[in-house]
Amino acid sequence: MTADVTMAQAETIMQASVRKARELDLLMNIAVVDVGGHLKSFVRMDGAWLGSIDIAIKKARTARLFDMPSGDLGPMAQPGQPLYQIEVSNDGLITFPGGIPLTNGNGQVVGAVGASGSTVDNDQAVAHAGVSAFDSAAAR
Amino acid sequence: MTADVTMAQAETIMQASVRKARELDLLMNIAVVDVGGHLKSFVRMDGAWLGSIDIAIKKARTARLFDMPSGDLGPMAQPGQPLYQIEVSNDGLITFPGGIPLTNGNGQVVGAVGASGSTVDNDQAVAHAGVSAFDSAAAR
Amino acid sequence: MTADVTMAQAETIMQASVRKARELDLLMNIAVVDVGGHLKSFVRMDGAWLGSIDIAIKKARTARLFDMPSGDLGPMAQPGQPLYQIEVSNDGLITFPGGIPLTNGNGQVVGAVGASGSTVDNDQAVAHAGVSAFDSAAAR
Amino acid sequence: MTADVTMAQAETIMQASVRKARELDLLMNIAVVDVGGHLKSFVRMDGAWLGSIDIAIKKARTARLFDMPSGDLGPMAQPGQPLYQIEVSNDGLITFPGGIPLTNGNGQVVGAVGASGSTVDNDQAVAHAGVSAFDSAAAR
Numbered sequence: 001m002t003a004d005v006t007m008a009q010a011e012t013i014m015q016a017s018v019r020k021a022r023e024l025d026l027l028m029n030i031a032v033v034d035v036g037g038h039l040k041s042f043v044r045m046d047g048a049w050l051g052s053i054d055i056a057i058k059k060a061r062t063a064r065l066f067d068m069p070s071g072d073l074g075p076m077a078q079p080g081q082p083l084y085q086i087e088v089s090n091d092g093l094i095t096f097p098g099g100i101p102l103t104n105g106n107g108q109v110v111g112a113v114g115a116s117g118s119t120v121d122n123d124q125a126v127a128h129a130g131v132s133a134f135d136s137a138a139a140r
Numbered sequence: 141m142t143a144d145v146t147m148a149q150a151e152t153i154m155q156a157s158v159r160k161a162r163e164l165d166l167l168m169n170i171a172v173v174d175v176g177g178h179l180k181s182f183v184r185m186d187g188a189w190l191g192s193i194d195i196a197i198k199k200a201r202t203a204r205l206f207d208m209p210s211g212d213l214g215p216m217a218q219p220g221q222p223l224y225q226i227e228v229s230n231d232g233l234i235t236f237p238g239g240i241p242l243t244n245g246n247g248q249v250v251g252a253v254g255a256s257g258s259t260v261d262n263d264q265a266v267a268h269a270g271v272s273a274f275d276s277a278a279a280r
Numbered sequence: 281m282t283a284d285v286t287m288a289q290a291e292t293i294m295q296a297s298v299r300k301a302r303e304l305d306l307l308m309n310i311a312v313v314d315v316g317g318h319l320k321s322f323v324r325m326d327g328a329w330l331g332s333i334d335i336a337i338k339k340a341r342t343a344r345l346f347d348m349p350s351g352d353l354g355p356m357a358q359p360g361q362p363l364y365q366i367e368v369s370n371d372g373l374i375t376f377p378g379g380i381p382l383t384n385g386n387g388q389v390v391g392a393v394g395a396s397g398s399t400v401d402n403d404q405a406v407a408h409a410g411v412s413a414f415d416s417a418a419a420r
Numbered sequence: 421m422t423a424d425v426t427m428a429q430a431e432t433i434m435q436a437s438v439r440k441a442r443e444l445d446l447l448m449n450i451a452v453v454d455v456g457g458h459l460k461s462f463v464r465m466d467g468a469w470l471g472s473i474d475i476a477i478k479k480a481r482t483a484r485l486f487d488m489p490s491g492d493l494g495p496m497a498q499p500g501q502p503l504y505q506i507e508v509s510n511d512g513l514i515t516f517p518g519g520i521p522l523t524n525g526n527g528q529v530v531g532a533v534g535a536s537g538s539t540v541d542n543d544q545a546v547a548h549a550g551v552s553a554f555d556s557a558a559a560r
Contacts, residue, residue: 006326146466178316
């Protein structure tokens with residue numbers, strides 16, 4: 001059982017996420033981070049927003065740093081809520097959807113995927129396609 | 141068709157924005173960034189807020205990084221909205237008005253203008269004057 | 281003639297650089313930046329140094345920011361030489377080998393490759409393999 | 421007697437520095453900072469190094485922060501010398517030539533000019549042309 005996302009897995013994730021982006025006619029930045037939250041793989045599709053490079057990476061990093069989808073932090077980070085302004089920590093977090101952890105068969109988080117380039121629903125769908133491909137490959 | 145804003149175009153933009161600022165009796169910081177979001181030209185009018193130097197530059201950079209007026213991000217970045225706290229990404233974004241992309245005749249964004257020094261409506265008017273001068277020069 | 285490195289070109293570069301790394305039995309981090317110095321593509325081979333993620337990216341960025349191999353800055357950046365401590369600018373430059381510009385058929389720099397994970401000679405060889413593949417693809 | 425560089429003076433400086441750059445067939449980034457070390461005016465000539473944007477600004481800022489040409493700090497910042505590694509302070513200093521203070525008729529430093537884009541001798545010549553134009557205008 002892998003304890004870290006591999007380069008081969010990251011490629012599988014990337015291909016699935018890019019395929020999903022093309023299906024949905026989106027231009028995406030997609031990042032995979034490893035078990036330590038460090039960048040493992042990154043792709044920017046031609047014409048994707050320049051400002052989404054950093055956001056895709058930060059979404060993936062946020063998802064690994066807290067072992068939950070980036071968007072799950074959002075409600076707790078609102079004004080008056082317990083984690084208000086958590087985004088300024090860790091050199092910048094993103095607390096809206098588009099970052100999803102990668103979990104191995106033992107339930108250990110071994111990395112995360114982040115996508116940015118469209119609405120948060122689309123970003124989440126593209127990240128999810130990558131996670132699903134990771135899960136499917138692991139199950140084989 | 142230019143694929144990047146030129147120094148001559150940046151001067152045209154600056155002159156038009158400063159003229160508009162004087163018409164409206166404003167003291168402005170005005171920045172032009174290039175196709176990569178890098179600073180191309182900058183002017184601070186005498187007496188303009190020191191704190192608006194960075195804001196003018198960040199507005200222009202925000203407009204190029206997302207290929208839309210900086211203020212268009214504002215509603216989506218409010219508490220409870222999908223892009224809440226996006227401002228912590230990219231070493232700091234500004235999501236209120238005053239940054240506007242520069243688009244060439246092919247519909248490509250080739251840079252952006254940012255203005256800061258007064259109300260956001262005034263800032264936007266000054267940035268808009270620069271963009272209009274860019275468009276007029278391109279049309280000639 | 282492309283004025284910016286494309287995703288397809290970045291993939292060609294990555295494949296060639298990873299192939300070269302495997303030939304030389306190296307574990308590498310490899311980055312491609314675009315015409316604006318922004319991250320276009322990144323891969324970390326399994327087991328490559330974590331500390332080389334940032335170095336690979338900074339090498340590529342340095343090569344684009346000054347339109348020369350990162351190592352060409354090294355001699356000028358030594359103690360007593362004209363560009364001593366230039367590395368503190370631009371949020372961090374790397375002035376040793378491993379970053380090489382990508383130049384199109386018009387002689388325009390459209391991006392750069394950076395590699396880090398071994399000796400600077402090996403890093404340079406891996407980056408060079410990526411640049412050669414870019415040049416070969418462009419020539420076809 | 422001005423206690424701060426004005427926008428009109430900054431324009432005079434910019435024009436003289438750009439003229440000198442063209443005489444010497446150079447592509448330059450040129451920055452003027454005010455009495456507080458804050459950006460007053462900036463121009464990047466078409467094709468000038470992207471990496472020199474930050475260096476031009478840091479040279480000007482360094483010259484004002486210490487009221488001396490940036491290059492005067494260089495010998496003191498060498499290994500074994502009293503100011504070794506001073507460059508890491510102030511969010512980054514540049515201690516090689518190309519930044520020169522602007523001094524009014526009372527001997528007060530009211531700002532500085534920074535140029536970057538070629539050898540340090542050429543950078544210094546371009547900055548010097550700007551300072552000379554400032555001095556000449558003040559003498560009239």
